[in-house]
Amino acid sequence: MKKNILRTCALTAALVLGLTACGSSGNTQTTAADTKSAAATESGETTASQEEVTVRIGLTGTIYEDIWNPIAEELKDEGINIELVQFSDFSLPNAALDSGEIEMNAFQHHAYFNNEVETKGYDISAIGDTFVIAMNLYSDKITDVSELKDGDTIAIPGDASNGGRALKLLESAGIIDIKEDAGANPEISDIEKYNVQVEFVEADASNIYSMLPDVTAAVINGNYALDCGLDPQEDGIFFEKDYDDDSYFCLIAVRSEDKDNPVYKRIVEAFQSESTKQIFQDVFKGFFVPAWE
Known part of the structure; x- marks a missing residue:
């Protein structure tokens, strides 16, 4: 067993820095409402937008950046700029999403999400499953x-x-x-x-x-x-092995008013891909399992 890992991991400091730097200024930052017309064809499929949009996605761990960075690179060519915002613990990203500080988050499973909505009254919705990661x-x-x-x-x-x-x-x-x-x-x-x-x-x-x-x-x-x-x-x-339902499937959430936003749907589509599955296998040794299949 590994005994020489630094216990602090520099985790809290790094995540707090990420949180304080999450804002973006200038014309490239748009509101959630602005993104609704960003990408859609007559067939209903998303496509590259003439006007760039920025979507802030809340995370709770730097490991997730290994998954999201390739997705962000892919979507950049379509005019969708993803800004990853790190939070220091689970209690913060849903509040930030509900208040409009970010446009999406991807850090929680359904059990946690349902409890947060029920107990805190957040008006947020899940729009796609991501993976299962064992506890x-x-x-x-x-x-x-x-x-x-x-x-x-x-x-x-x-x-x-x-x-x-x-x-x-x-x-x-x-x-x-x-x-x-x-x-x-x-x-x-x-x-x-x-x-x-x-x-x-x-x-x-x-x-x-x-x-x-x-x-x-x-x-x-x-x-x-x-x-x-x-x-x-x-x-x-x-090791956790069995899952009777989707309670511990992780998800992507948005404000409920934005659940049909074509840009956000395109981000979910880019996540739920063969490329992401390969990252699960290569980077995380198969420990992350796709939850959308």
């Missing part, structure tokens, strides 16, 4: 879940959807049993039985990697694990 269990102290013992600590995300997903992972690992009526996003209070009497430490998903030296094990979202240099195959001690 795995990592440790600096043990190499197999069978080594866990009573009193050991496990860090999990503190938000409802990712925390529930983490508990489901730990149930599949045989560590806990969850009540049958717990629903899609179980909480710690929904644990029916501890097969190992572990203690949970809840934290923001973006901070859990840095906690690895202080806990026995940690459930880490795949984007943060990869962004910090973890190899899911070499460093993980238990």
Whole structure:
């Protein structure tokens, strides 16, 4: 297992810098409404626009830039300029989208998205699925879940959807049993039985990697694990494998008023391509799986 990775990853500083630099001035920046006439033929297919438009897309991890940069290069020839905006944690991109600070975001799965819309009232819509990236269990102290013992600590995300997903992972690992009526996003209070009497430490998903030296094990979202240099195959001690529905399929979101915008549909089309699938295989060792098929 890798032990010499810098724990901080310089992640927060880099992402905050990306956030403060997200604005763009001048005539090349357009509003979401301006883009609606940017690209459409009589057949309804998008095509290159005579007037350039800029679309700001919110992300939560530099690893996503390996996917989006080739797409941005391709769409530049069609007059669509993509500006990638990095945010420091999951709580920010939906608020920024809803308020108009960005035009799209691509960082969350359906479970998280649905919870955000329901609890915060955002008027945003999903317009295309992207990929599934597994949430795995990592440790600096043990190499197999069978080594866990009573009193050991496990860090999990503190938000409802990712925390529930983490508990489901730990149930599949045989560590806990969850009540049958717990629903899609179980909480710690929904644990029916501890097969190992572990203690949970809840934290923001973006901070859990840095906690690895202080806990026995940690459930880490795949984007943060990869962004910090973890190899899911070499460093993980238990892996998420099965998906019963699209709850953990990641997606591209826009404001609801813009869900039929032809430029945004063209961006989704460019993402859902054979070229992107090849990036998943070459850059992420197949760890990212297309969710649009």
